[in-house]
Amino acid sequence: MMNQEIISVRDVRYCYPTGTDPVLRGVNFSLRRGEFVGLVGATGAGKTTLCQTLNGLIPHYTLGEMQGEVWVNGKKTTDLTVADLSSMVGLVFQDADAQLVMSTVEEECLLGPMSQGLSRREARQRARQILERLEISHLAERSPQALSGGQKQRVAIAAVMVTEPEVLVLDEATSELDAMMVGKIFHLCERLNREFGTTILLVSHEVELLARYTDRLLVMDKGRIVLDAPTRQALQEHxxxxxxxxxxxxxxxxxxxxxxxxxxxxxxLTEEEALPVARAALNGSRPQPAEVPPPRPEAGTEPPLIEVKNVRFAYREPVTVLHNINLTFRQGEFTAIIGNNGSGKSTLMKLILGLLKPSAGQVIIDGIDTRQAKVSDLARRIGFIFQNPNDQLFASSVAEEVAFGLKNLGLSEEEIRHRVEETLVRFQLTGVRDVFPRFLARGDKQKVCIASIVAMNPQILLLDEPTTGQDYRDSHQIMELARSLNEQGITILLVTHDLNNVARYARRVIAVNDGVIVADGPTTEIMSNRELLASCHLTPPQIVRLSLEMSEAGIPPIMTPEALAEKIRHRLSLHPTAREKH
Incomplete structure (x- = not known):
């Protein structure tokens, strides 16, 4: 049964109607029944386009020029309708808003199975089971459009899973979920694959989870499959x-x-596989006393840049979203704010921005109480970077995008020209100064957004999930840019689910859970506290978990692979005989 092809993609080439260059350039691969396959590649590699050929959206709905053939269950997709294919191939988009059309979550989940002929009672029973597994049954009567991004993604996943397709395709469908929920989605896919034989194709940047769960990995680059191998073999091709x-x-x-x-x-591929080799080498060296963590840095003596005093907030009384929040931020900090979906992180950011006013308490920005300040006044001090750069870009060129905020500050034409040129050089954007920003790659779009804010010389930069859906290169580019700006004195507040970036870049971490600050301290202290993170539906990064398992050998909690490698090399250089044994 496992050897039977359910999908066959044969020399597929595709060009969008508005494009000149092909997005798919001769793709060939097959999926066998019961496989669990991962699909990875950089942004723009063609992954989403390929996924849309599998359920017939291309070429039936999205026009353009397609060559080659896609076969599903022995039939060409061009000979079937999208409705015919929907019971065979279920596709979950990265953008949940593009998939949610009904007035309530329950109705969203009833739509698919009822269109397949199930009675409302049968469809509701199936929907409730899926909603419970995804921990969103309490949202059944809510409007999907009123939910958070992560909640919307879970509803979109539920609405497809409830149709019980033979092939389930998830296109970056977990990008806005907290780490624990992402793990649960992968585990649920594994159950569907193991217990019901559902064929899974999962597009994701979560390589640690792909390594643990998938049988096979497809790697795309510039519209082609450049590697197709069992997962373990594929990940050896570093x-x-x-x-x-x-x-x-x-x-x-x-x-x-x-x-x-x-x-x-x-x-x-996993910490369980790495641990025996590392432990064996360290056990051959002289045991080292556990390193004492450095004392917490004392608060600076300079006045606070941001003060959040006894803040409570409710969108609608009496349901309180934030409870008695007290925080202080000083110039030059790099702080990450973490927590599960719906914990209150985004609400806290909006309060600091002045977009929301506290129900009780005060938010003070550089001595200004946000309750009495205009958002435009605060914008001179605080820059905000949206999660989706398209929400922030509207000018006809990169140079005009950078100039827009400067014009709103009332600067002279000469000063605007000077700052635009300076900013374009600083952010290496001179080569695209006249390009329409929305034509840029996503990582470059985000860079333009940051450049347009930094040109206004803010004291504070708020980044809201800036790397969601970004590939490794774009994510690294954005975070290195944030690091550079912080080194120049800009205070950085980062809201993110990506704890790998938190561990690498932030110096302070604030954990929010159910509207309460549950922890506030140095990054190493927070990232190495498994119980604390679990209470927030988060888990330490893989390399942190590995270092914690090596604590008996005197290895302290370590935040990055490079730092742990350096620590091991240093330990073994002190004891060359241990190194020779291994």
């Missing part, structure tokens, strides 16, 4: 993956960095 912009699992990067001192029989 040079190919790095060349096409696919991040390796953290423990695999650690192993690559320690190949000269540790005898890896094969590159590990």
């Amino acid at each position: 040079q190919i993956l790095q060349q096409v912009g696919v991040r390796l699992p953290q423990v695999t990067r650690f192993a690559v960095a320690t190949r000269e001192v540790l005898a890896w029989p094969t590159l590990p």
Whole structure:
């Protein structure tokens, strides 16, 4: 049964009606019944376009020029309608808003099975089971449009899963979910695959989870499949993956960095595989006393830049979203705000921006009480970067986008020209100064957004999930840019689900759960507290988990693969005989 092809893609080429260059350039692969396959690649590689050929959206709804053939269950998609294909191939989009059309969550989940002929009672029973598994049954009567981004994504997943398709395709469908829920989605896909034989194709940048769950990995680059192999074999090809912009699992990067001192029989994919080799090497060295973590830095003596005092907030009384929040931020901090979907992170950001006013308490920005201030006045001090750069870009060129905010500040034409030129050079945008911003790649769009804000010389930059849906290269570019701006004195507040970036870049972490600040401290302290993070539906990054398992050998909690590799190399250099044994 496993060898029977359910999908066959044969030399598919495709060009969008508004494009000149093909997005797919001769794609060939097949899916066998019961497989669990991952699909990875950089932004723009063609992954989403390929997914839309599998359920007939291309070429039936999205026009353009398509060559080659896609076969599903022995029939060409061009000979079937999208409705015919919907019971065979279920597709969950990255953009949940493009998929949600009904007035309530329950009605959204009833639409598919009832269109397949199920009675309302049968459809409701099936829908309730899926909603419970995804932990959103309490949202059944809510409007999908009133939900958070992460909640919308779960509703979109439920609405497709409830139709019980033979093939389930998830196109970055977990990008806005917290880490624990992402893990649950992967686990649920595994159950569907194992218990019901559902064929899974999962597009994701979550390489640690792909390594743990998938049987096979497809790697795309510039419209082609450049690697198609069992997952373990594919992830050994670290040079190919790095060349096409696919991040390796953290423990695999650690192993690559320690190949000269540790005898890896094969590159590990999980911390369970990495631990025995690392432990064996360390056990051959003299035990080291556990490192004492550095004391918490004392609060600076300069006046606070941001003060949140006894703040309570409710969108509608009496339901309180934030409870008695007290926070202080000083100039030059790089702070990450983390928490599960619906914890109150975005509401806290909007209060700091002045877009919302506290129901009780005060938010003070550089001595200004936001209750008495205009948003335009606060905008001179605070810059805000949206999660989706398209929500922020509307000018006809990159240069005009950078100039727009400066004009609103009332600066002279000469000063505007000077700042625009300075900013374009600073952000390496001179080569695209006359390009329509929406034509740029997503990572470059985000860079234009940041440039247009930084040109206004804000003291504070708020980043709301700036790397969601971004590939490794774009994510790295954005976070390195944030680091550079912080080194120049700009205070950075980062809201994110990506704890890998938190561990690498932030110096302070604030954890929010159910509208309450449950932790506020140095990054290493928060990231290494498994119980705390679990209470917020989060989990430490893979390399942090590995370092915690090595604590008996005197290894402290470590935040990045490079830092752990350096620590191991240093330990073994002190004890060369231990290194020789391995």
